[in-house]
Structure formats: structure tokens, C-alpha cells
Amino acid sequence: MARTLQPEELIDSAVVDPDGNKLGKVGNVYLADATHQPEWITVKTGLFGTKESFVPLTGAHTDRDGVHVQVDKDRVSDAPRIDADGHLSPEESTQLYQHYGLPVPRTSADGRMDRGTDRGADRGTERGTDRGRGAMGGKHDDRAMTRSEERLNVGTEQVETGHVRLRKYVVTEEQQVTVPVRHEEVRIEREPITRADGGRAEIGEAEQDVVLHAEKPVVRKETVPVERARLRKETVSDEQTVSGKVRKEQFEVTDDDRKNRRS
Structure with a gap:
């Protein structure tokens, strides 16, 4: 390498293979136990960067477009799946070196290879311990992001309306009522008298009195029941449309090319 690669310079850098294929971003930097120089990097791959693959830094160099490594994309894709939990065991280190065709170096006394510091941590931070974790690289975990949204819960309540x-x-x-009435009237009836029927007649005055009667309407009032009425309640069902504004969260994923995808 033209110059020594610094762990803080590598974190979150793009990783490019010899053919110019972009492999992903640097997640963690692992240091060689003997020299404490960057030896391995983990590359975040997959749509959401949920996978991390180990890539050797042998022959690698940095440029404006990222870290250029000497292994191709297919070799990285087929690399052994090892959790980037802070240390490499001797067995894990051997698997990686053999996969990439590299000589197996001598490990530390406890058989582990140390992981380097993350960007933003003190240069004097103790390496190989949990104190060196967290600021930028961080170890991979299965934490998930929860998307929440508001919903309308519609019910009914009884209120007084009047x-x-x-x-x-x-x-x-x-x-006005029409009533038939009757009355009496006087009529003179005459009949001739023959000589045979007649008797002796005398001239003089006489009179006859007749009483007349008539009906007239008489109005009397009486109170009679004609109808009953009462108030009775009944329940009638109909439909009403209600509306309200609710809030909900959306996911937004930004890739290396600053393209946004929402879901």
C-alpha cells in the first residue's frame, strides 16, 4: 500500500472491486494483532445494508470514490458468513484467509484478532475491547424500526337532543247543522150544502179558534271523548359519515447514489 490506511478514514467509505463494481459501504475495520494496522473490513451489502461480509485489505488503496480492494464481487458474495461482533476467533480467521487464498498470520496470545476503532472515537481508545465500539462503525445487530400510524376509532355515544x-x-x-223542522198552517176547507142537507139558517156572527204548532231547533251541547293521544319513543337507525385527519409514518431508504425510495 502506498500509505497506511487509517481506520477512521475507512468507516462508511464505498468499497470498489478491481472491475469497478461497488460492493457496499465499510461497516467495521479489523486490525492485525501483530501490527495493529487495518487488515480486514466488513462491507455492508444488500438493499438495506443488513448483511456484512469480510473483505481483506491486502493490496487495497483509497481514492476519491472509495476503497479499492483486490478481490472481486463474486468472491466477496461467497465469503463465509461471520458475525461482525467485535472479534474474530482463530477458526473464523482461518476460514476467511483460506477463502481469499491468503496466508494465515500469527494471532494474538488469546487467539483473537482485534477490531479497530470507529471514526469519532479517541485515537487512544483501547482496541479489541468494547470501549472501541459504537461511534460510526458499530456492531451489526437485529434492531428493527417500527412504523406507526394513527387510525380512526369510531363509536357512538348517547346525547340529549331536545x-x-x-x-x-x-x-x-x-x-252549522241543518235540522228539519215542522210547523202547522191553517187552510179553509169549503163544501157546498144542498137543500136536502140544509136546515134552517140564520144570519149572524160566529168565530172559530184553532191553535197552530211549530217545531224549532233546540241547541244543547255535550262533551264526548273522540280521541286519545300519547307520546312514545322509538329508535330509528340511519347512517352518518364522519371524517378526521390521521398521521402515519413512512419509511424512506437512501442508497449510495442519494436516490430515495419510500414505502
């Missing part, structure tokens, strides 16, 4: 009263009151109206 009062209804039933009362009766008196009104006066004019009525």
Missing part, C-alpha cells in the same frame, strides 16, 4: 311535550288546549269554532 324535549318533546304533548298538551291539549281549547279552540272555538263555528259549526
Whole structure:
């Protein structure tokens, strides 16, 4: 390498293979136990960067477009799946070196290879311990992001809408009724008298009195029941449309090319 690669410079850098294929971004930097120089990087791959693959830094160099490594995309894709949890065991280190065709170096006394510091941590941070984790690289975990949204919960409640009263009151109206009536009248009946029927007649005054009668309408009032009324409640069902504004969260994923995808 033209110059020594610094762990803080590598974190979150793009990783490019010899053919110019972009492999992903640097997640963690692992240091060689003997020299404490960057030896391995983990590359975040997949649509959401949920996978991390180990890539050797042997022969790698940095440029404006990222870290250029000497292994191709297919070799990285087929690399052993090892959790980037802070340390490499001897067995894990051997698997990686053999996969990439590299000589297996001597490990530390406890058989582990140390992981380098993350960008933003102190240069004096103890390496190989949990104190060196967190600021930029961080170890991979299975934390998920929860998307929440508001929903309308529609119910009903009984409220008082008014009062209804039933009362009766008196009104006066004019009525006309036709009633048949009878009355008596006087009529003079005359009949001739023959000489045989007649007797002796005398001239003089006489009178006859007749009493006449007539019917006249007589109005009497009486009170009679004609109708009953009462108030009774009944339940009528209909439909009403309600509306309200609710909020919801959306996911937005930004890739290396600053293209946004929402879901």
C-alpha cells in the first residue's frame, strides 16, 4: 500500500472491486494483532445494508470514490458468513484467509484478532475491547424500526337532543247543522150544502179558534271523548359519515447514489 490506511478514514467509505463494481459501504475495520494496522473490513451489502461480509485489505488503496480492494464481487458474495461482533476467533480467521487464498498470520496470545476503532472515537481508545465500539462503525445487530400510524376509532355515544311535550288546549269554532223542522198552517176547507142537507139558517156572527204548532231547533251541547293521544319513543337507525385527519409514518431508504425510495 502506498500509505497506511487509517481506520477512521475507512468507516462508511464505498468499497470498489478491481472491475469497478461497488460492493457496499465499510461497516467495521479489523486490525492485525501483530501490527495493529487495518487488515480486514466488513462491507455492508444488500438493499438495506443488513448483511456484512469480510473483505481483506491486502493490496487495497483509497481514492476519491472509495476503497479499492483486490478481490472481486463474486468472491466477496461467497465469503463465509461471520458475525461482525467485535472479534474474530482463530477458526473464523482461518476460514476467511483460506477463502481469499491468503496466508494465515500469527494471532494474538488469546487467539483473537482485534477490531479497530470507529471514526469519532479517541485515537487512544483501547482496541479489541468494547470501549472501541459504537461511534460510526458499530456492531451489526437485529434492531428493527417500527412504523406507526394513527387510525380512526369510531363509536357512538348517547346525547340529549331536545324535549318533546304533548298538551291539549281549547279552540272555538263555528259549526252549522241543518235540522228539519215542522210547523202547522191553517187552510179553509169549503163544501157546498144542498137543500136536502140544509136546515134552517140564520144570519149572524160566529168565530172559530184553532191553535197552530211549530217545531224549532233546540241547541244543547255535550262533551264526548273522540280521541286519545300519547307520546312514545322509538329508535330509528340511519347512517352518518364522519371524517378526521390521521398521521402515519413512512419509511424512506437512501442508497449510495442519494436516490430515495419510500414505502
